[in-house]
Amino acid sequence: MKKVVIIFLIPLLFLLTGCKKKENKVLNDDSKVLVVYFSAQNHTEKVAQAIAQNLKADTFKVVPLSEYTDDDLDYNDSNSRVYKEHENENLRDVALVSSKVNNWEDYDLVLIGYPIWWGIAAWPLNNFVKDNDFTGKTVIPFCTSASSGLGSSGKLLSSMAGTGNWLEGKRFASNASLDEIKSWTDSLK
Numbered sequence: 001m002k003k004v005v006i007i008f009l010i011p012l013l014f015l016l017t018g019c020k021k022k023e024n025k026v027l028n029d030d031s032k033v034l035v036v037y038f039s040a041q042n043h044t045e046k047v048a049q050a051i052a053q054n055l056k057a058d059t060f061k062v063v064p065l066s067e068y069t070d071d072d073l074d075y076n077d078s079n080s081r082v083y084k085e086h087e088n089e090n091l092r093d094v095a096l097v098s099s100k101v102n103n104w105e106d107y108d109l110v111l112i113g114y115p116i117w118w119g120i121a122a123w124p125l126n127n128f129v130k131d132n133d134f135t136g137k138t139v140i141p142f143c144t145s146a147s148s149g150l151g152s153s154g155k156l157l158s159s160m161a162g163t164g165n166w167l168e169g170k171r172f173a174s175n176a177s178l179d180e181i182k183s184w185t186d187s188l189k
């Protein structure tokens with residue numbers, strides 16, 4: 001009998017003493033928040049705008065100097081721009097209209113959004129991440145995708161940046177609902 005009680009009591013105690021999943025309380029009332037995103041087909045843009053609205057954040061859109069056309073994005077065509085960039089890493093050095101965010105130094109939390117391309121963050125974001133100093137900032141990646149998870153996309157960006165406190169990110173489906181986005185942004189508060 002004693003043994004049976006112990007077997008039931010131990011997991012119960014474990015649960016009661018805080019084996020609960022920790023929530024990411026990364027925001028306080030004074031936090032200044034920026035949502036940076038790249039979006040080739042507008043799905044990530046919609047998610048980014050909803051996140052920014054929920055968190056009363058500013059936004060910065062990363063725009064390639066030469067924007068991607070529909071033909072450029074045809075990953076089934078071995079002659080398309082993305083296909084060639086995917087095949088040859090040297091072609092992924094995408095020039096941007098600008099990497100410079102006004103008052104960058106004021107932001108405490110930076111959320112960085114992108115579509116998943118072949119399992120990683122769409123590379124037009126790479127130069128933004130390399131060009132900016134994230135020292136003293138908390139960074140949270142988020143992505144949209146057809147089915148892939150976040151994978152190591154955030155970790156790869158974090159090593160390109162070399163600075164900043166990069167947290168585990170969040171994957172959304174391309175057409176994520178506003179409710180789903182809100183429950184995630186609420187979890188940060």
Ligand SMILES: Cc1cc2nc3c(=O)[nH]c(=O)nc-3n(C[C@H](O)[C@H](O)[C@H](O)COP(=O)(O)O)c2cc1C
Nearest residue numbers: 039040041042043044115118119145146147148174
């Ligand atoms: C070049 C390319 C590669 C893609 N690779 C993947 C992939 O590996 N996994 C996936 O789930 N979706 C993939 N997708 C789908 C996009 O991640 C998805 O449609 C995303 O929401 C697009 O975001 P955007 O509209 O902001 O560009 C790919 C799309 C493109 C254009």
